[in-house]
Amino acid sequence: MSLMDRIGLGLxxxxxxxxxxxxxxxxxxxxxxxxxxEITSDRLRTELAGIRLANPIGLAAGFDKNAVxxxxxxxxxxxxxxxGAITPRPQPGNPKPRLFRLAEDHxxxxxxxxxxEGMEAAEPRLAVRPTEAVIGLNLGANKDSTNRADxxxxxxxxxxxxxxxxxxxxSSPNTEKLRDLQGxxxxxALLAGVMEVRDGMERRIPVFLKIAPDLSDxxxxxxxxxxxETNVSAIIATNTTLSRDGLQSAQAQEAGGLSGxxxxxxxxxxxxxxxxxxxxxMPLVGVGGISSGQDAFQKVLAGASAVQLYSALVxxxxxxxxxxxxxxxxxxxxxxxxxxxEAVSTGRDRWL
Numbered sequence: 113m114s115l116m117d118r119i120g121l122g123l124x125x126x127x128x129x130x131x132x133x134x135x136x137x138x139x140x141x142x143x144x145x146x147x148x149x150e151i152t153s154d155r156l157r158t159e160l161a162g163i164r165l166a167n168p169i170g171l172a173a174g175f176d177k178n179a180v181x182x183x184x185x186x187x188x189x190x191x192x193x194x195x196g197a198i199t200p201r202p203q204p205g206n207p208k209p210r211l212f213r214l215a216e217d218h219x220x221x222x223x224x225x226x227x228x229e230g231m232e233a234a235e236p237r238l239a240v241r242p243t244e245a246v247i248g249l250n251l252g253a254n255k256d257s258t259n260r261a262d263x264x265x266x267x268x269x270x271x272x273x274x275x276x277x278x279x280x281x282x283s284s285p286n287t288e289k290l291r292d293l294q295g296x297x298x299x300x301a302l303l304a305g306v307m308e309v310r311d312g313m314e315r316r317i318p319v320f321l322k323i324a325p326d327l328s329d330x331x332x333x334x335x336x337x338x339x340x341e342t343n344v345s346a347i348i349a350t351n352t353t354l355s356r357d358g359l360q361s362a363q364a365q366e367a368g369g370l371s372g373x374x375x376x377x378x379x380x381x382x383x384x385x386x387x388x389x390x391x392x393x394m395p396l397v398g399v400g401g402i403s404s405g406q407d408a409f410q411k412v413l414a415g416a417s418a419v420q421l422y423s424a425l426v427x428x429x430x431x432x433x434x435x436x437x438x439x440x441x442x443x444x445x446x447x448x449x450x451x452x453x454e455a456v457s458t459g460r461d462r463w464l
Contacts, residue, residue, distance in 0.1 A: 117429035129211040140184040147187040158452040161318040161345035165191035172420035173250035179237040186245035189433040197252030202230035214361035220423045223368030238274035248277035261302040283324040283351035303342040318345030325350035336389040346395040350379040372423035376401025384463035387415025405439020413459030
């Protein structure tokens with residue numbers, strides 16, 4: 113970690129976590145954060161659901177909820193950036209405090225509840241996005257919606273023309289009964305509506321599905337089957353967990369979704385099982401606990417065509433993106449892989 117990163121993180125960690133998040137976004141937008149630009153190599157270049165990536169390291173949804181920092185994030189070294197979640201109407205989310213650092217566990221708990229400015233505010237920002245970047249949008253539903261399936265489809269219809277991919281997020285634990293939409297019949301109906309909108313778009317972008325890490329094996333098999341049946345382009349595994357196993361922090365029992373290092377093993381096992389269930393035919397994105405090139409490499413070996421991170425940035429800063437990319441490149445070379453794609457799923461059995 114650079115001296116500048118250490119100083120910056122030290123100052124941010126003196127602030128309330130949500131306020132620090134806002135300051136970090138402000139610093140990005142103001143040009144105060146050093147940005148490396150594109151990070152790539154012959155080994156790191158890859159594809160995800162037909163999308164060409166300079167490298168397989170993505171920014172997970174939640175960091176830039178309202179698509180306000182697209183230009184700087186396009187220069188931060190990520191292979192792709194996912195913003196949101198965005199709902200049809202603006203909503204404040206859950207009461208504060210709702211974001212907690214668990215420094216002893218290198219983890220974060222959040223219970224934001226899809227706080228965002230709504231699709232009417234996000235659409236014009238996405239319309240002027242940097243064209244050289246790969247940018248996706250996490251689709252959400254309003255907490256008080258009477259038809260959440262229609263909400264997902266509505267956000268896609270409103271913003272989809274400006275995206276490279278869209279993600280159906282039915283796995284946040286912070287909106288009541290949202291995870292119920294992962295059940296077979298509800299998920300099938302929801303995805304059918306979203307895919308109908310997608311199929312009517314001038315440019316038929318890939319649609320991804322983001323799932324929870326807390327599904328049983330039977331539930332996971334059902335989700336995988338529905339995703340394949342409805343022609344979802346990729347599955348993102350996983351969102352945050354409700355588990356609190358093995359935590360040391362005094363804030364471990366705060367309500368909300370847990371992310372960061374403690375999620376790594378649980379999410380990687382789900383990833384490997386999905387790879388097995390889909391026989392390696394469904395592109396997968398590995399998320400959960402990634403803070404090093406070795407972590408990213410293990411996700412790829414377990415079945416991920418690409419990975420995403422967010423929580424580790426709280427403790428390591430944006431410089432982490434370049435470090436992970438360089439370490440992953442070295443690990444691929446050391447293990448005899450000419451490309452990321454060659455390594456996908458080759459170590460899956462270890463995680464089953």
